[in-house]
Amino acid sequence: MGTVFSFDVRGEAAGQADAAVEAAAAWLHRVDELFSTYKPESELSRLARGELTVAECDPLIAEVLALCEAAEARSHGWFSSRYAGTLDPTGLVKGWAVERASLLLAAAGVRDTCINGGGDIQVSGRREPGRPWRIGISDPLHPGRFVAVVEGAGQFAVATSGTAERGCHVVDPNSGAPPRNGLASVTVLTRGLTAADAWATAAFARGSAARDWLEALPDVEAFAVTSDGDTWCTAGFRQFAHV
DSSP: OOSOEEEEEOSGGGGGOHHHHHHHHHHHHHHHHHHOSSOTTSHHHHHHTTSSOGGGSOHHHHHHHHHHHHHHHHTTTSSOSEETTEEOOHHHHHHHHHHHHHHHHHHTTOOSEEEEETTEEEEESOSBTTBOEEEEEEOTTSTTOEEEEEEEOSSEEEEEEESTTTSSOOOOTTTSSOOOSSEEEEEEEESOHHHHHHHHHHHHHHGGGHHHHHHHSTTOEEEEEETTSOEEEOTTGGGTEEO
């Protein structure tokens, strides 16, 4: 998927986690083989070229495209699985893959974990008994710094969309051009990384006008950095954060 993934495993099961982590890593490789937009032989690339139908693809393709359609409707079109007329669900598929990997670990009895996929994070359980996971939010205007730190336990996800790590890689689905809306990054907190990834992408494309939309989403909090260094957050964000 063009980025680095890491696994942080804690708790009593950490010493017996190798097989579960290997299975989760194999899952992520499978997702890459199916969905990569960089590999011309991936099923997604072949689908986009019209060489396959959805019915001829692995069922996971249909599952992800259905999630993308739902995200597009929920975001009023600001999330889209098409870029310049080309099928591209990468605004959701990485978060979905990481969330599923976390569930695979939990099903194997490895429940205190943190999976980081290119800066988007899904945690499960706790990092230590009685202590939640702590996750830094990068400052998009000052590389190497954190602009906030959030804490979460149980099933908890953090996704950021912006310019800090990869430059401007999100486009306005209405214009096809990079957003010029005054935002440098948007971070979304929710239970699962599938939703967090999609909502962060949609919110960054939409800009500051996304604040009311994010506020209305159930069980979702958000934090944004503007291009001039100001910040804003949803009403419940500070219960998780140390700003």
